[in-house]
Amino acid sequence: MREVGQVVLSLSGHDKDRLYVVVKAEDGFCYIADGRRRRLGAPKKKNPRHLRATALYIRPDRMESDKALRRALVMLGQEADPASTREESCLCQKKTSSR
Numbered sequence: 001m002r003e004v005g006q007v008v009l010s011l012s013g014h015d016k017d018r019l020y021v022v023v024k025a026e027d028g029f030c031y032i033a034d035g036r037r038r039r040l041g042a043p044k045k046k047n048p049r050h051l052r053a054t055a056l057y058i059r060p061d062r063m064e065s066d067k068a069l070r071r072a073l074v075m076l077g078q079e080a081d082p083a084s085t086r087e088e089s090c091l092c093q094k095k096t097s098s099r
Contacts, residue, residue, distance in 0.1 A: 002030045002048055005063070007056035007076065015044065020051075021058050021069060035069035 002008060002022045008030070010018050020032035023043050030051060031043035038044045040063065062072035 001025055001028075002051060002053060003057075005057045005060060007054045007058060007073070008032060008051040009054060010046070010050065011052055012050045013046075019054075019073060020044070021063065021073070023063065033066075033069065034073065035066035039066050040069060041066075 002025055004022055004025060006022045008020055008022060010016055010020060010032075015037070018034065018037070020034045020038065022030050023033050023040060024031040025048075028048070030046050030048050032038060032046050032051070033040050033043040056076055058069070058072045058076070063069050
């Protein structure tokens with residue numbers, strides 16, 4: 001199960017390849033938000049199997065508002081928008097062949 005404050009990457013659905021923060025975890029589901037597309041007041045209910053955990057966490061005091069959550073994601077260097085899937089800011093580096 002994911003922990004509150006953990007930064008996760010969505011693996012499926014219309015929000016695929018976007019970064020979110022787990023704001024609540026209960027009944028086998030995670031509730032995720034990014035402060036922009038999914039606000040703290042209406043987090044997305046998501047199956048944990050459709051999320052990839054990262055080693056990054058955001059402290060609860062950084063999640064007091066949508067604006068603060070967006071800023072915390074930016075401070076981590078990981079914006080929660082389509083640009084976050086660029087190779088230089090991707091959490092999962094692509095393997096390159098050693099030819």
